[in-house]
Amino acid sequence: MNIWNCDNWEKVYKGNNIRNGLRLRFDVNVDEEVKLALKDFAKHLRKEYSFPYRVNVYVKSKMKIKAIDGELVDGTFWGPYDKLEEPFIRISVGDYCKEKIKRGRRNVLISYCHVMAHELTHYFQWINQMKLTEIGEERQAKEYADIIVGDYIYIKNKEKYDLLEKIEKNIEERNFNEYELQVLDKLSWDEENGIREKVAEMLIHSDTDKGVKILLRLTGDNDSSVRAEACDSLCIGKTLVEYETLKKIAQIDKADNVRGYVIRSLEDVARRLHKENELVEFLEGKIKNKEKPFIKICIYTSLYVIGKENYLYNLLEMINEKNYINRISVINSLDYIASENNKDEILRVLKERRSNENKRIVISSIEELINDLKNDLFWDREL
Numbered sequence: 001m002n003i004w005n006c007d008n009w010e011k012v013y014k015g016n017n018i019r020n021g022l023r024l025r026f027d028v029n030v031d032e033e034v035k036l037a038l039k040d041f042a043k044h045l046r047k048e049y050s051f052p053y054r055v056n057v058y059v060k061s062k063m064k065i066k067a068i069d070g071e072l073v074d075g076t077f078w079g080p081y082d083k084l085e086e087p088f089i090r091i092s093v094g095d096y097c098k099e100k101i102k103r104g105r106r107n108v109l110i111s112y113c114h115v116m117a118h119e120l121t122h123y124f125q126w127i128n129q130m131k132l133t134e135i136g137e138e139r140q141a142k143e144y145a146d147i148i149v150g151d152y153i154y155i156k157n158k159e160k161y162d163l164l165e166k167i168e169k170n171i172e173e174r175n176f177n178e179y180e181l182q183v184l185d186k187l188s189w190d191e192e193n194g195i196r197e198k199v200a201e202m203l204i205h206s207d208t209d210k211g212v213k214i215l216l217r218l219t220g221d222n223d224s225s226v227r228a229e230a231c232d233s234l235c236i237g238k239t240l241v242e243y244e245t246l247k248k249i250a251q252i253d254k255a256d257n258v259r260g261y262v263i264r265s266l267e268d269v270a271r272r273l274h275k276e277n278e279l280v281e282f283l284e285g286k287i288k289n290k291e292k293p294f295i296k297i298c299i300y301t302s303l304y305v306i307g308k309e310n311y312l313y314n315l316l317e318m319i320n321e322k323n324y325i326n327r328i329s330v331i332n333s334l335d336y337i338a339s340e341n342n343k344d345e346i347l348r349v350l351k352e353r354r355s356n357e358n359k360r361i362v363i364s365s366i367e368e369l370i371n372d373l374k375n376d377l378f379w380d381r382e383l
Contacts (some may be wrong), residue, residue: 003124003125003128003130003140004120004121004144004148005049006128008128012083012127013053013083016084018052018053019054020052020053021046022046022055022057022120023054023055024038024042024056024057024059027058027059027060027061028061029061030060030061031097034093034112037109037112037113038057038059040156041152042057042116045152048151051123052127053086053087056088056089057116057119057120062092062094063094063095064094065090065092074091074115075089075091075115075116075119076090079122079123079127083127087123087126087127089116089119091119093112105191106192114145114149117144117149118142118144121141125140153192157192157195160187161194161198163183163187164199167184168202171202176211184202184203184211185214187199188200188214188217193223196218197226197229199218200229200233201233203215203230204232204233204235204236207236207238212234212237212242216230216234216242218230219231219234219249227249229261233265234269235264235268235269237265237268238269238273239273242269243266243269243270243275250266250286256294259298260298263302264298264302266279266282266283267302270306276307280306280307283299284303286299287299293318293321294329296318297330300314300318301336305337312345315334316330319331319349327353327359328365331362331365334369335369338369346373347370347374350366354367354370
């Protein structure tokens with residue numbers, strides 16, 4: 001059940017003479033860019049959802065808002081004890097000029113939409129009389145804010161996503177044509193992170209100079225997910241330019257996901273350029289630098305693939321990592337490197353981990369791989 005569409009409110013408000021709707025109220029010195037962005041978001045919300053009892057959103061030019069408990073926060077919701085007294089929301093946007101320079105215009109404006117959606121979820125909890133703990137309310141508000149803002153971004157950019165989807169279907173049968181590459185080049189500059197990320201993902205199917213040039217530029221994107229996708233797609237690289245660029249990123253990028261994808265792509269490019277020995281030295285040097293667990297998983301996997309089979313045991317040991325995301329990463333790597341030669345050892349470790357595992361998603365991943373390894377068809381797959 002979507003709490004934003006829940007109709008429990010009718011038990012209290014049906015038959016009462018009440019105002020409805022969502023209204024924004026701005027301080028006089030709120031930046032015009034912020035006003036336009038929040039008005040557009042509110043317009044979308046009114047189109048997609050109903051607000052059965054009037055809620056005013058006061059957009060303040062303050063740096064922070066003081067909550068009832070005295071804590072300084074980005075937004076607050078006030079739901080009065082009397083259910084027939086109108087609630088209101090306050091959000092702060094006074095840091096816009098400073099944050100725009102630091103994080104970029106688009107990211108800051110989306111963060112304000114997120115705060116607004118978060119507090120509006122509290123509004124729907126209030127009018128529908130949801131019985132949740134304080135922690136439960138906050139968890140639900142964060143979850144719905146992610147969903148609501150994500151839907152808004154997708155709908156706002158639907159024409160572009162549809163165009164990318166159309167191009168993606170075409171390349172299942174042939175390579176990109178010149179027009180399609182021009183479209184991807186243009187969209188690779190788009191303000192929306194998701195659009196740029198999708199472009200980077202699609203360019204794995206193009207080893208043309210133009211496609212690689214776009215990917216090389218996107219490895220320097222300000223969004224880590226875009227950089228990670230670009231680095232992943234650069235596995236198609238076939239020159240020293242791509243190889244050296246990926247090595248540099250593996251050393252300087254601050255995002256774990258980016259450095260992980262870089263290592264896996266380096267493996268492909270190094271084999272293509274016959275630089276396996278040089279890459280082994282480079283990756284073994286990174287192990288000594290006490291890399292994060294996810295990076296180590298990628299390093300051990302790549303070292304094994306390029307011939308250093310002793311690193312299988314390092315990889316297998318990491319299936320007991322504390323963070324379940326890392327355990328799943330190990331399982332995915334084992335799926336990738338599984339062979340007739342290492343099958344028995346992998347099965348032994350998977351079964352042992354299965355007996356101690358309590359995270360459902362990890363159990364499911366383990367059981368799926370165990371079943372695959374026992375299936376003869378698994379060994380006929382294309383690698």
